[in-house]
Amino acid sequence: MIKVREDALQHLEIAEYLINSIRDGEFKVDEKIPSENTLCRKFQANRHIVRQAIARITNLGWVTPVQGKGCYVNRISQPIQYELSSKTRFTENMDRNGIKHSCKLLHWEKGLPNEDEQENLEISHEEMVYRLEILRFIDEKPISVTTTSIPEKEVPDLEKHFKAFQSLYAILIDHYYFRPVRNKSIFQAVLPGLKDSELLEIPESVPIIQIESLANHPGGSPVEYSVSRLRGDMNKCLVEF
Template sequence: MIDKNSGISYYRQMMEYIRKQVEDGVYKPGDRLPSEKELCAIFHVNRHTVRQAMMGLAGCGLIYIERGKGTFVAGNKPELIDYKVSRRTRFTHNIMEVGLIPGARVLCGMEVAAVERVAGNLRLETGARVVLLEMLRFINQEPFCITTNYFPAHLTPGLLAKIDEISSLYDFLDKHYGLRPTRTYSTFQATFPGPDDAATLEISRNQPLLVVESAMTGEDGTVIQYSVTRFRGDRSKISVGFD
C-alpha cells in the first residue's frame, strides 16, 4: 500500500488510499475507520504519519473525528449550525432564533495586566488592567465554542464578583454597566486545538477549529471588549452579516 520508492510522502499515499476505499464503497458514510494503532500496523508507518493523513482527510471533509469515539467517514456527521456574525451578534439570541437551546459556563475570570496584543486591540497602554473572562458556550447541552473576553477594568468594576449572574453576557453588560457592544471588526483563521481546548470542547486535537477574533465598541466609540472565540469546526458554519 505504501510505495517507499515513489517519492510521494507516506501520509499523502495513505490519504489517497483511504480516499479510494471510500470512493469504492469499502468504507461508507458513517463507517468507523481503523484506530490509529491499527492504521500504523496496516500501512507500516508511525503515529505521526497516521495523524498527518487523518488531519489532511479531515481538512478535506472526507472524515470527521469524535473525541473518545473514533474517526468516521463523513456523510452521517452532525449537522452544521449556521452561526451568524454581525455588528450586533448576541450568542443567546442568535441560537434561540434558530430553535436551539443556548447555554454558557464561565471557565475562569481574573484581572490581569494587558499584554501588547490585548492592549492594542482595546486601545490601552500595555500593562493596563483588564478583566479576562473565559466562557464555554453550549448548544443543546453540547460544547460549541470557547470565548476568551477582555474588558477594560475601569469600565467593568466589580465584574468578577458578579460572575454567577452571567447567562447572557451582553444582557449582563447592559444591565450592570450600560454597555451595548457593537462589533467593529472580526478576523477568521483555521487552526487545530491545544490539549486544553480539545478537552473542554470534547473533540480530538486533529479536529479543526475556526478562530474568530473581534473588537467591540460602545455607543461613544470607546473599545469595550476584545474577544477570541474558538468554534468547533465540525459543528459550525459562520455567516457574516452587514447590518
C-alpha cells in the same frame, strides 16, 4: 521518495472514500465500516496505510473504534450557522434558530493588560482589565471557547454578577447599560492547543476556526477584545454587511 508520496496520497484517498460513503448513506449511523482486510483488498494497499486512513476519519469524528469489533459510524451533527455582524450575539443567534444552548464561565481574573489588550482596547499598561474564559455548548456538546477582555473602568465590580452566569452581554446590558458593537473580526484556521483540544473534545490534529474580534461602544471607543476558538466541524460562519 515517490513511493512515500504515493503512500501518503493513498491513505487520504481511502479516508475520502469512507467519508463520502458515510455521507451518501452507504454506511449508516451505528453500522460498521468495511474491515481492514476488505479495504486492503479493495485499494490494494498494505495494512499500515489502511490504518492511517481509519485513524484519520476517527480523529475527524466520523467513526468510533470498538476493540475487537471494528469501527462504527457516528451520528454527525449538522454545522451550526454562526452569524457575524456588527450586533452579533451568540445567545440571540441560537434562540432565533431554536437551538438548545448554554454556556459556562470557566475562569475569570482581573489584572494588567497584555500587549494585544493594550493595543486593541487603547488603554495604558497600568489600566486593569477583566479577562473571562467562556465555554459554549450546543445540545450539551462543546462548540466554542472564548477569551474576552474588558477594561475594568467600563465594568467595575463585574465579578458581583457572575453568580448563575448565563450570558456576558446580558450582564453588560442589565447592569452597565451598554451593548458592544462588533467593529472587526479576523478569521484564521489554526490547530488547537492541548487545553482547547480537551475543552472542545477534539483531537489536537483537527483544525479549529479562530476569530479575533474587537467591539466598540455605540459611540465608537473600544470596549471588548475577544479571541474565540470554534470547532470547525460544528460551525459555519455567515458574515453580514
